Amino acid sequence: xxxxxxxxSSPSFFNNPRNRSLIYQFLLLAGLAYFFYGIxxxxxxxxxxxxxxxxxxxxxxxxxxxxxxxxxxxDATYTYGRTFVVGLLNTILVSTIGIxxxxxVGFLMGVAHFSKNWLIRKLAVAYIETFRNIPLLLQIFxxxxxxxxxxxxxxxxxxIGEAIFLNVRGLYLPGLIAEPGAGFVYAAIGLAFTAIIFLxxxxxxxxNDTGQQFPVFLTSLGILVGLPLVALLLSGIPFVWDFPALxxxxxxxxxxxxxxxxxxxLALTVYTGAxxxxxxxxxxxxxxxxxxEAARSLGLKESKIMKLIIVPQAMRVIVPLxxxxxxxxxxxxxxxxxxxxxxxxTVFVGTTLNQTGQAIEIVFxxxxxxxxxNMSISFVMNRFNASVELAERN
Amino acid sequence: MxxxxxxxxxxxxxxxxxxxxxxxxxxxxKRGTVSCGVGTxxxxxxxxxxxxxxxxxxxxxCRAVAAAVLGDASKVQYKPLTAxxxxxxxxxxxxxxxxxxxxxxHTRDTSLGLNFAGVNYYDGQGFMVSKALGxxxxxxxxxxxxxxxxxxxxxxxLADYFRTNGITYNAITFDTSDQTRAGFESGRCDVLTxxxxxxxxxxxxxSDPSSAIVLPEVISxxxxxxxxxxxxxxxxxxxxWSLMAMIEAEFLGIDSASAxxxxxxxxxxxxxxxxxxxxxxxxMGIPADWAYNIVKQxxxxxxxxxxxxxxxxxxxxxRGLNAQWNKGGIMYSxxxx
Numbered sequence: 001x002x003x004x005x006x007x008x009s010s011p012s013f014f015n016n017p018r019n020r021s022l023i024y025q026f027l028l029l030a031g032l033a034y035f036f037y038g039i040x041x042x043x044x045x046x047x048x049x050x051x052x053x054x055x056x057x058x059x060x061x062x063x064x065x066x067x068x069x070x071x072x073x074x075d076a077t078y079t080y081g082r083t084f085v086v087g088l089l090n091t092i093l094v095s096t097i098g099i100x101x102x103x104x105v106g107f108l109m110g111v112a113h114f115s116k117n118w119l120i121r122k123l124a125v126a127y128i129e130t131f132r133n134i135p136l137l138l139q140i141f142x143x144x145x146x147x148x149x150x151x152x153x154x155x156x157x158x159x160i161g162e163a164i165f166l167n168v169r170g171l172y173l174p175g176l177i178a179e180p181g182a183g184f185v186y187a188a189i190g191l192a193f194t195a196i197i198f199l200x201x202x203x204x205x206x207x208n209d210t211g212q213q214f215p216v217f218l219t220s221l222g223i224l225v226g227l228p229l230v231a232l233l234l235s236g237i238p239f240v241w242d243f244p245a246l247x248x249x250x251x252x253x254x255x256x257x258x259x260x261x262x263x264x265x266l267a268l269t270v271y272t273g274a275x276x277x278x279x280x281x282x283x284x285x286x287x288x289x290x291x292x293e294a295a296r297s298l299g300l301k302e303s304k305i306m307k308l309i310i311v312p313q314a315m316r317v318i319v320p321l322x323x324x325x326x327x328x329x330x331x332x333x334x335x336x337x338x339x340x341x342x343x344x345x346t347v348f349v350g351t352t353l354n355q356t357g358q359a360i361e362i363v364f365x366x367x368x369x370x371x372x373x374n375m376s377i378s379f380v381m382n383r384f385n386a387s388v389e390l391a392e393r394n
Numbered sequence: 395m396x397x398x399x400x401x402x403x404x405x406x407x408x409x410x411x412x413x414x415x416x417x418x419x420x421x422x423x424k425r426g427t428v429s430c431g432v433g434t435x436x437x438x439x440x441x442x443x444x445x446x447x448x449x450x451x452x453x454x455x456c457r458a459v460a461a462a463v464l465g466d467a468s469k470v471q472y473k474p475l476t477a478x479x480x481x482x483x484x485x486x487x488x489x490x491x492x493x494x495x496x497x498x499x500h501t502r503d504t505s506l507g508l509n510f511a512g513v514n515y516y517d518g519q520g521f522m523v524s525k526a527l528g529x530x531x532x533x534x535x536x537x538x539x540x541x542x543x544x545x546x547x548x549x550x551x552l553a554d555y556f557r558t559n560g561i562t563y564n565a566i567t568f569d570t571s572d573q574t575r576a577g578f579e580s581g582r583c584d585v586l587t588x589x590x591x592x593x594x595x596x597x598x599x600x601s602d603p604s605s606a607i608v609l610p611e612v613i614s615x616x617x618x619x620x621x622x623x624x625x626x627x628x629x630x631x632x633x634x635w636s637l638m639a640m641i642e643a644e645f646l647g648i649d650s651a652s653a654x655x656x657x658x659x660x661x662x663x664x665x666x667x668x669x670x671x672x673x674x675x676x677x678m679g680i681p682a683d684w685a686y687n688i689v690k691q692x693x694x695x696x697x698x699x700x701x702x703x704x705x706x707x708x709x710x711x712x713r714g715l716n717a718q719w720n721k722g723g724i725m726y727s728x729x730x731x
Binding site: 006047049050052053064065066067068075076077145150153154167169183226236247248249250252259260325337338340342346351353354355356359 | 477478481482486501502504505506507527535536537538539544545546550552553554557563564565566567568569573575577580581582584616623624625
C-alpha cells in the first residue's frame with residue numbers, strides 16, 4: 001500500500017457500495033466458475049489417466065440388445081442414441097397415464113371424503129391413510145409379484161369373448177388396423193373437437209350476455225359421437241379388427257399391455273392418487289363454510305354450488321399442490337427399474353450405461369431429461385395456477 | 395481483501411484435493427481388509443449363509459487375495475453388487491477387486507478403465523425352459539418370452555443368437571438373478587437365459603427343480619474372472635498371481651492338507667510356490683508365505699471348485715473346461731519362478 005495522501009475528496013472507487021457489491025459478486029461468480037472448472041477438469045484428467053472412455057460418440061454405435069416395449073420401431077440393430085429415445089417415450093407414456101389416472105382417482109376420493117354417505121366417506125379415508133403410508137416400492141412389488149404374477153399362464157388365459165385376454169404375460173386387446181379412407185374418420189374426430197371448443201365459447205359468451213344457459217355437455221357428447229360415426233358409415237368402415245390369438249408360446253396380434261406397465265401404472269396411480277385426494281380435501285376445506293351458506297341462500301342447487309362456488313375457490317389451493325404431486329410421480333416412475341419396465345432409467349441408466357460404461361455422460365443426460373420434464377410440468381401448472389388465481393383489483 | 399484471499403485459498407484447496415490416488419496395495423495393507431465386490435447371491439459363486447458368512451468360487455478369489463496380502467483369508471469386506479452396479483463400484487474405488495461372474499470382453503477391458511486379472515471359470519451362455527413346454531432345442535423358441543439379467547453380456551448374446559437364426563422373442567430384463575428366477579417361476583417368461591453355471595444354480599433354487607431343463611445349446615464364450623482398476627500394476631499383479639497360485643497349487647499337487655509338508659520338504663517348484671525358497675512374495679511387496687496362506691486357508695483351485703460348485707456342492711457341475719490343461723481342460727497357470 002502506498003503512503004501518499006488521497007488527493008480527491010470524492011469517495012474512492014472501492015468505497016462506493018455499488019462498485020463494491022459488483023466486485024464481490026463478480027469474485028463469487030469467478031470462484032464458482034473456477035470450482036466447477038476444477039471438478040470437471042479433474043474428472044476428465046482422472047478418467048483419461050485410468051483409461052476410461054468419455055464423450056458422446058457411443059450414441060451413434062449399435063446397441064445390440066433388445067427392449068421389451070417400444071413406441072417407435074426398435075431392434076438390436078439400432079443405436080444407443082435410439083435406446084435413449086425409446087426409454088424416454090416409455091417414461092413419458094407411464095407418466096402421462098399415471099398423471100391422468102391419479103388425478104381422476106384423487107379427485108374422486110378427495111370429494112368422497114365429504115360424502116354424506118358414511119360408508120363412502122370411511123372408504124375414502126381408509127384408502128388415503130393406507131396407500132399414503134406404504135412405501136411406493138413396496139406397492140409396486142405388491143402389484144407386480146402379488147397380484148399380476150399370480151394370473152394364469154398363456155394357455156389358461158382369462159378371456160372375454162375370445163377378444164380380450166388377460167394372463168401373466170399381460171393384457172391382450174383387439175387392435176384396429178386402418179385401411180384406406182381412415183383419414184376421413186380422423187378428420188371427423190378433429191372437426192368434432194374443434195366444434196366443441198367453439199360451442200363452449202359461444203355458450204359461455206351467450207350466458208354472460210343474456211343469462212340463458214345451453215346444454216353444453218350433452219351437445220358436445222352428441223357431436224363427439226355423431227360426427228365420427230357419420231364419417232365411419234360414409235367411408236364404408238375403413239377399419240378391421242386385429243384379434244389377439246395364441247400362436248406358439250404367446251398371443252400375437254392386437255395390442256399388448258405388458259404387466260410391468262400395468263403394475264407401475266397401478267402403483268403410481270394408487271399412491272399419488274392418495275396424495276392428490278388429500279390436496280383436494282385441503283382445497284375444499286379451505287373454502288369458508290359461509291360461501292356454501294351464501295350460495296344456498298341464493299337458491300343454487302347443491303351440484304351448482306360445488307361447480308360454481310366451491311371448486312373454483314378450492315382450485316387455488318389444489319393446483320400448487322398438484323404441481324408437486326405430478327413432479328413426484330414423474331420422478332417416482334424411475335422405480336420401474338425394480339420390475340423391469342423399460343423406462344428411461346431402466347434402459348438408459350441400466351443397460352446402456354452398463355454396456356458402454358459411460359456413466360458420467362449417461363447420468364448427466366438422464367438428469368437433464370427429468371429436469372426438463374419437471375420444468376415443463378411446472379410451467380404448465382403455473383400457467384394453470386395463474387388462470388385460477390384470485391383476480392385482484394389493482 | 396482478507397475474504398478474497400480465503401475464497402481463493404479454499405478454491406485452490408478444493409481443486410487440488412480431488413486429484414490424489416494412492417496405490418491399492420498400500421491402501422489394503424494400511425486398512426487391514428480387502429474390499430471385494432461380489433454377487434448378490436448366486437449359489438456356488440457368491441452366497442451368504444444364515445450366519446452371514448460368504449462362500450463361493452468368486453468369494454474364494456477375494457479370500458485368496460486377503461490371505462496373500464494380509465495373511466488372513468477372513469479379512470475381506472464384501473460388497474454385494476448387481477450386474478448394473480459392478481463396474482461403477484470398481485471405477486469409483488469403492489471396491490479393490492470385482493469378483494462377480496464377470497465376462498472378460500474387449501469393450502470392458504479397453505474402454506472401462508479396468509483390467510481382467512485372469513479367468514477363474516470358463517462358462518458359456520445357455521437356456522433353461524420349463525419341461526412342460528416340450529422344447530428340445532433353442533431353435534424351437536420362436537416367439538418366446540425370455541427372462542434376462544440387465545447389464546450383462548447375456549443380453550447382447552441373446553440378441554445376436556436370435557437375430558442370426560431369424561427367431562423373434564420378447565426380452566424381459568430384471569435387476570438381479572433372483573428376480574429373473576421369480577419371473578421364470580411365475581410364468582412371465584418361457585425361457586431363462588444366463589451363463590450355464592448360473593442356470594444350474596438358479597434351477598436348484600426353483601420350488602420344483604425337476605420341472606425345468608437346461609437346453610443343450612451353448613451360444614457364447616464366457617470367460618469369467620476377477621477385475622481390478624487399470625493403471626495400478628502392483629495391485630493387478632497381486633490379484634493375478636493370487637488366482638494363479640490356486641491353479642498352480644493344484645497342478646503341483648499341493649492342497650490345504652499337504653501345504654505344510656510341501657513348504658518344509660517339497661520339491662523345488664513346490665517350495666518356491668510355498669515361499670520357503672526364492673522371493674516371489676517380496677517381488678510383489680507381500681509376505682513370502684503368500685501362496686502358502688492361500689492354499690492353507692482357502693485351498694487350491696480343485697478344492698475351491700469341488701467345495702463350491704462341484705461334487706461337494708449341490709450344483710454337481712463337472713470340471714469340463716475348468717479342469718487342468720493336462721486333464722482335458724484349459725485351466726493353465728504360468729510357472730512361479
